[in-house]
Amino acid sequence: MTTPARTAPAQPNLEPPDGLTISDFISTSRAILDQVSSVLVGHEQLVVEFLITLLAGGNALLEGVPGLGKTLLVRTLAQTFSSTFNRIQFTPDLMPADITGTMVLSEDDQGRRGFRFHPGPVFANLVLADEINRATPRTQSALLEAMQERRVTISGVSHELPAPFFVLATQNPIEMEGTYPLPEAQLDRFFFKINVAFPTEEELIEIARRTTGPVLPAAQPVADGARILAMQRLARQVPIADHVTTYAARLILATHPDNPLRPESVKQHVLYGASPRGMQALIMAAKIHALLDGRRAASTDDVRALAYPALRHRLILNYEAQAANVSADQVLKSVLSAVAVPVK
Secondary structure (H helix, E strand, C coil), rough: CCCCCCCCCCCCEEEHHHHHHHHHHHHHHHHHHHHHHCCCCCCCCHHHHHHHCCCCCCEEEEEECCCCCCCHHHHHHHHEEEEEEEHHHHHCCCCCHHHHHHEEEEEECCHHHHEEEEECCCCCCEEEEEHHHHHHHHHHHHHHHHHHHCEEEECEEEHHHECCCEEEECCCCHHHHHCCCCCHHHCCCCEEEECCCCHHHHHHHHHHHCCCCCCCCCCCCCCEEEHHHHHHHHHHHHHHHHHHHHHHHHHHHHCCCCCCCCCHHHHHEEEECCCCCHHHHHHHHHHHHHHHHCCECCCCCHHHHCCCHHHHHEEEEHHHHHEEEEEEHHHHHHHHHCCCCCCC
């Protein structure tokens, strides 16, 4: 049994950057959610988690079988704020240069020839890496520097990517034919891994109504890149109490099989636990979750609410877990049950 979560007291000295107030943050967030919901049917929690990733400046990985609207969600989100958007369809024959760009031989007005950099589709504010696990590991790794450093290096020269910059990737379940497992280093660079569930009967009926009529719904832009950056800066100013940070740290430690805090499920089924990036994701996600709820400080409830998307892809399960069909979410459920909330 866990003790009840405690909410940190409100902090009145939260200074909004760039003239952006908390009310502006909430109204813009709700406008984005409303626009996405006008196109996408269901998946309310999924859309919220997607928005949290965007406002944290992170990258999101969506997993689900084909046809669930993963690509539609990303495209719709891109439509809600006026910025550049590129889609990369990952295939087994895709090369790293097809993503990052390459040096090409060109001729200037004076007839002089030389090499110049031709940017690839990764040079956009929002990049959709569609079916990322259908490309080879070498090509998948081409996104690593872009996702972490917000730049790419070609022929020894670094090229900065535009700000804001997000990689929103979709993948089919690993057990499906023609897919390659994502490297652990790349998985860790995704802020959230979001599972896309199959729609209910009512949602299927509404999908048919929206997509088979004479007019297809479309989202309208409600923010620009500057507003998104300002919202990111405001989110980082949200205070978080020491006991909340301690709780997040203990959750991370409890995912490691050699740590005394770990439950029996972790000892039996986990090979490696969550990384420090998981801790960073928990804290940032909790701050944004609090703001979206109209609160000025993050609580342990916020941490618990987002533990699954922040940590599920950061657990490396052993062969025993795979043989027993134990999922990362099942392990995380035992972690959340075993780790008590610290007293303030």
